[in-house]
Every structure is written in C-alpha cells, then in structure tokens.
Amino acid sequence: MLGLALLVPAACGGGGGELILATTTSTENSGLLDALVSLYEEESGDHVKIIAVGSGAAMSMGERGDVDVLLVHAPAAELAFIDAGYGVERARVMFNDFVIVGPADDPAGITGSADAAEAIEAIAAAGARFVSRGDDSGTHAKEKTLWGAAGLEVPSADGWYTESGQGMAATLTIAAETGAYTLTDRATWLSVSDSARLPLLVEGDERLFNVYHVIVVSSERHDSVNTAAAGRFRAFLLEPTTQQLIGEFGRDQYGEPLFTPYASESN
Amino acid sequence: MDLIVDAVAEAWRLLRTGDNDIYGITLRTAAITGTSTLVALLIGLPLGLGLALARFPGQRSFIALANAGTGTPPVVAGLLVSIMLWRSGPLGGLGLIYTPAAIVIAQALIAAPLIVAITAAAVMALPPALHLQIRAMGANQRQYLWLIAREARLPLLVAIMAGFGAVVSEVGASMMVGGTLAGETRVLTTAAVLEVSKGQFGSALALGFILLAFILVIAAALTIVQQRARRR
Numbered sequence: 101m102l103g104l105a106l107l108v109p110a111a112c113g114g115g116g117g118e119l120i121l122a123t124t125t126s127t128e129n130s131g132l133l134d135a136l137v138s139l140y141e142e143e144s145g146d147h148v149k150i151i152a153v154g155s156g157a158a159m160s161m162g163e164r165g166d167v168d169v170l171l172v173h174a175p176a177a178e179l180a181f182i183d184a185g186y187g188v189e190r191a192r193v194m195f196n197d198f199v200i201v202g203p204a205d206d207p208a209g210i211t212g213s214a215d216a217a218e219a220i221e222a223i224a225a226a227g228a229r230f231v232s233r234g235d236d237s238g239t240h241a242k243e244k245t246l247w248g249a250a251g252l253e254v255p256s257a258d259g260w261y262t263e264s265g266q267g268m269a270a271t272l273t274i275a276a277e278t279g280a281y282t283l284t285d286r287a288t289w290l291s292v293s294d295s296a297r298l299p300l301l302v303e304g305d306e307r308l309f310n311v312y313h314v315i316v317v318s319s320e321r322h323d324s325v326n327t328a329a330a331g332r333f334r335a336f337l338l339e340p341t342t343q344q345l346i347g348e349f350g351r352d353q354y355g356e357p358l359f360t361p362y363a364s365e366s367n
Numbered sequence: 368m369d370l371i372v373d374a375v376a377e378a379w380r381l382l383r384t385g386d387n388d389i390y391g392i393t394l395r396t397a398a399i400t401g402t403s404t405l406v407a408l409l410i411g412l413p414l415g416l417g418l419a420l421a422r423f424p425g426q427r428s429f430i431a432l433a434n435a436g437t438g439t440p441p442v443v444a445g446l447l448v449s450i451m452l453w454r455s456g457p458l459g460g461l462g463l464i465y466t467p468a469a470i471v472i473a474q475a476l477i478a479a480p481l482i483v484a485i486t487a488a489a490v491m492a493l494p495p496a497l498h499l500q501i502r503a504m505g506a507n508q509r510q511y512l513w514l515i516a517r518e519a520r521l522p523l524l525v526a527i528m529a530g531f532g533a534v535v536s537e538v539g540a541s542m543m544v545g546g547t548l549a550g551e552t553r554v555l556t557t558a559a560v561l562e563v564s565k566g567q568f569g570s571a572l573a574l575g576f577i578l579l580a581f582i583l584v585i586a587a588a589l590t591i592v593q594q595r596a597r598r599r
Contacts, residue, residue: 120465125564129564129565129566134549149465149546149548149551150546150548151465151546161453164453164454164455165454165455166453166454166455166459166464266564267564269563269564269565269566270563270564270566272566273566291565291566292565292566293566293567293568293569295568296566322454322455324454324459
C-alpha cells in the first residue's frame with residue numbers, strides 16, 4: 101500500500117499546469133536549474149519536469165511536441181528549429197564560455213593561446229589525444245564549428261581523436277584519465293571534482309562564447325504542448341530578479357559565478 | 368582507494384542526516400521495484416505455468432522466446448516504452464511518461480520474461496509421475512495448478528529474486544522513461560548515475576553502497592522465506 105501511495109505522481113494538486121523542460125546536461129549538472137526551477141514552481145504553482153539531454157535531443161523532442169519549453173545552447177540548430185516552425189519566442193537568457201582544457205605537459209603547446217581555431221589545429225598537427233563529446237550536444241556543435249574555423253574537416257574517430265558519447269562531466273573524466281584535450285563549458289569544468297579538472301589552457305576567444313536561449317515549443321503542430329506554462333517559464337527566466345540569481349549562482353562554491361545574465365527579449 | 372573510504376563515510380553521513388532525499392529515494396526505489404516485480408509476477412507466473420503444462424503448436428518457439436527475453440536490454444525496453452508513452456506516442460494521452468508508473472511498466476517488461484522462463488523450467492523439471500499422482504487424487508484444475516506451483520516453490524522463489532534483481536539493478540529504462548526527476552522518479556540507480564555524470568564519484572559510490580545494502584536485505588528476506596518453504 102505504501103508502494104501505491106508513492107506511485108501517485110507528486111504533480112497532483114496545485115493550481116498550475118505541468119511543464120516539461122528539455123535542457124542540456126551542462127545546466128542540469130551545474131545545479132543552477134534546480135535552484136531556478138524550485139523558485140519558479142513556488143511562484144507560479146506550475147510543476148516542472150526537467151529532462152536533461154543534449155541540445156540536439158532536446159530539439160528533436162521539441163519537434164515531436166514531447167516537451168513544452170527548451171533551454172539550449174546550439175545557435176545554428178536553434179535557428180533551423182525556429183525556421184521550420186517548431187519553436188517560437190526564442191529569447192536570450194545567459195551565457196558562459198567554452199574553454200579548451202588538456203594535459204599539464206601540453207604536447208600540442210597551446211597554453212595561453214587566445215585563438216581557439218589555431219589551438220585545435222595545433223592539437224591535430226601534434227596528433228595529441230582529443231576527446232569529443234560526439235553526442236550532438238551544444239558543446240559538440242561548438243567543437244565542429246571550431247574545426248570549420250581552422251579550415252579542417254571534423255576528424256574521424258580513430259587514433260588520437262575519440263568520441264566519448266557521454267555528458268560533459270563524464271567526458272572531462274575520460275580526458276583527464278587518458279591525458280587528452282577536450283572542449284568544455286566553463287560551468288561544468290568548475291563543478292567537477294579535482295581529479296577530473298584538467299588545467300585550463302585556452303580561453304577568451306570570442307568564438308568560444310556560449311549563449312543559452314529559451315524557446316517555447318510551438319503548439320501549431322501539437323495541441324498537447326502547454327504553451328501557457330512555457331510562456332510563464334520563459335518570462336520568469338528573463339525577469340531581473342531571476343537574472344540576478346543566475347549571476348550569483350555558484351559564487352559561494354566556486355569563487356566565481358557559473359553563468360552571466362544576458363537576458364534579451366530578442367536574440 | 369581514498370575514494371572508497373570517503374564514499375563509505377559519505378554513505379554513513381547520508382544515512383545519518385537523510386541529506387539528498389536519501390530516504391525518499393530509497394523508499395521510492397523499494398516501492399517501484401516491488402511493484403514492478405509484483406506486476407511481472409502476475410504476468411509471468413501464469414504464462415510460465417501455461418507454457419510448461421499446456422500442449423499447443425509452437426510451444427517450443429514460445430519457450431525459446433521467453434528464454435531469449437531474459438536478455439532484454441533495459442535500454443531497449445526503456446526506448447520501446449518511451450516511444451509508446453511520449454506525448455507523440457500512441458499512449459501519450461495517458462500522461463504517464465516521466466512518472467513512477469512508466470518505470471513500473473518498463474521494469475515489468477524486463478522482469479516478466481525472466482519469471483516466465485524460470486517458472487516454465489522449474490515446472491518442466493518436476494517428475495512426470497507427479498502430474499499423474501495429483502490427477503489420480505481427483506484434483507480439479509485449480510487444485511492441480513496450485514499443487515504444481517507448490518511443488519516448484521523453491522525455484523519459483525529464484526524466479527522472484529531474479530526478476531527483482533533485474534529491475535533493482537537496471538538504470539537504462541528508468542532513466543529514459545522516468546527522467547530521474549528529483550522527488551518523483553529518482554531511484555537509487557539513476558541517482559547514482561546522475562552523481563557520476565556530475566563527476567561526484569564519492570556520493571555516487573555512497574548511493575551504490577545503500578543500493579547494495581537494500582538488495583541484501585531483500586535477498587535475506589526471500590532466503591528466509593525459501594528456507595521455511597523447504598522445511599515444509
């Protein structure tokens with residue numbers, strides 16, 4: 101009987117609707133989303149279910165109407181998603197940046213470089229180990245644009261270039277254990293344990309900018325989408341008080357905030 | 368090694384303070400895996416008995432199918448159930464995706480073939496003369512099935528343990544259909560995977576220890592039942 105009582109979804113009751121948010125593993129792993137969502141639930145009475153997947157998977161769930169709202173960081177794919185009519189009301193929420201981390205002895209000699217494309221070219225030229233996410237996430241998309249910027253094809257996964265197929269923290273662990281380079285968002289890099297925190301080698305290139313957008317899934321194709329609640333959540337993310345919270349999050353624990361507020365109604 | 372020592376300390380700390388909703392997660396794990404095993408048993412026991420006792424064309428193929436089903440990969444079960452339960456799926460209107468009920472469905476799908484296969488094997492292993500004996504005593508169909516199940520009770524407890532073991536240890540299906548939502552569908556295995564994905568290996572291992580302790584308690588309880596049954 102205890103079993104049956106626990107099986108009744110906790111979502112019952114309350115005035116609000118149910119909202120399914122598809123987001124990236126990086127925002128979930130950092131703990132930011134839990135903090136924001138519990139505040140939102142309190143304010144709105146909506147019940148939010150957070151599904152953490154890569155940006156690619158999040159958008160494909162959006163295409164099928166399986167989720168209501170997205171918080172993602174893959175600008176090119178986002179624009180295609182909007183153009184195809186799957187999403188509406190895309191708005192900027194926050195940013196952090198990507199950094200290139202790698203082994204302390206740095207066989208490719210990229211330490212201190214401010215040019216991400218040059219750095220990644222040097223890694224390829226040295227044939228030094230590089231672990232790619234390989235999972236169609238926002239980070240993976242960013243890595244592919246860097247190969248393009250360096251004028252190179254994305255390497256095939258053999259020898260020095262490997263694909264982990266896993267989330268950011270898991271990929272950082274693999275890179276640390278195998279003495280490889282990888283591209284990571286700063287928030288995840290700050291939040292992993294010491295054993296997985298490879299030295300930061302390259303930062304500050306504007307191409308490493310990592311912007312998160314909120315997108316409401318269009319109800320044109322799928323009646324089941326809860327656009328009302330999705331719109332409320334979108335508005336909540338852009339509110340000045342929420343933005344302030346984003347800017348403070350992680351400061352106590354990591355000495356610096358994980359994300360920078362960057363709200364804009366437009367893009 | 369330090370990690371293991373730290374993890375034991377962390378497990379102890381979690382149990383003492385109840386942090387990270389550890390008791391909620393453990394109770395939820397018990398409720399979900401218990402229900403899954405029960406559902407799988409209600410489906411698997413009659414099917415297993417039927418497969419072993421009835422005579423029908425293609426019987427061997429069905430037994431082979433049940434045996435193959437014991438290797439159902441949780442991720443495949445999870446994906447199939449997700450496709451059915453997603454809003455875009457045929458059963459999307461039920462609103463079951465990302466609820467404990469969805470996990471129960473997927474886990475029952477994983478455990479049922481195990482219970483079918485072990486039940487069928489146990490019943491087929493009974494001495495052929497037994498069936499004649501029971502019939503000769505004038506048992507009706509219901510009494511016959513009851514006595515057969517009673518004779519096979521020791522291996523049937525193995526079937527329960529195997530079904531429970533499969534659902535309590537799987538993570539792929541729970542993750543996919545449940546979404547590991549805090550306070551709703553987060554169970555010990557998915558919580559541990561989440562901690563690993565955050566790079567928090569100490570608390571992941573602590574959850575692992577609590578899971579092992581939980582399995583040990585259940586196994587001990589089932590063993591006591593089994594040994595009592597043996598003496599009867």
